[in-house]
Amino acid sequence: MLENPILSSGHPQTDTYEPVVISDCTNVKCNEEIYSREGIEHNGEFYCSTHCLGEHLINEGQAIDMSNQ
Numbered sequence: 084m085l086e087n088p089i090l091s092s093g094h095p096q097t098d099t100y101e102p103v104v105i106s107d108c109t110n111v112k113c114n115e116e117i118y119s120r121e122g123i124e125h126n127g128e129f130y131c132s133t134h135c136l137g138e139h140l141i142n143e144g145q146a147i148d149m150s151n152q
């Protein structure tokens with residue numbers, strides 16, 4: 084019987100990763116904790132979702148919500 088090289092080499096465990104909080108969401112209406120490997124970084128600031136990124140840009144006047152005119 085042939086030895087299976089994949090099984091015998093021993094896979095590194097991938098489920099032992101522990102997420103680390105890297106920032107709070109920049110959107111003040113949200114303030115959700117953001118873990119590494121998730122969220123969105125824009126100009127050095129972190130957001131938990133595209134929704135919060137958009138809301139923050141609108142609040143800052145950097146984007147305009149055309150549906151709210």
Ligand SMILES: [Zn+2]
Binds near residue numbers: 132135
């Ligand atoms: Zn958020």
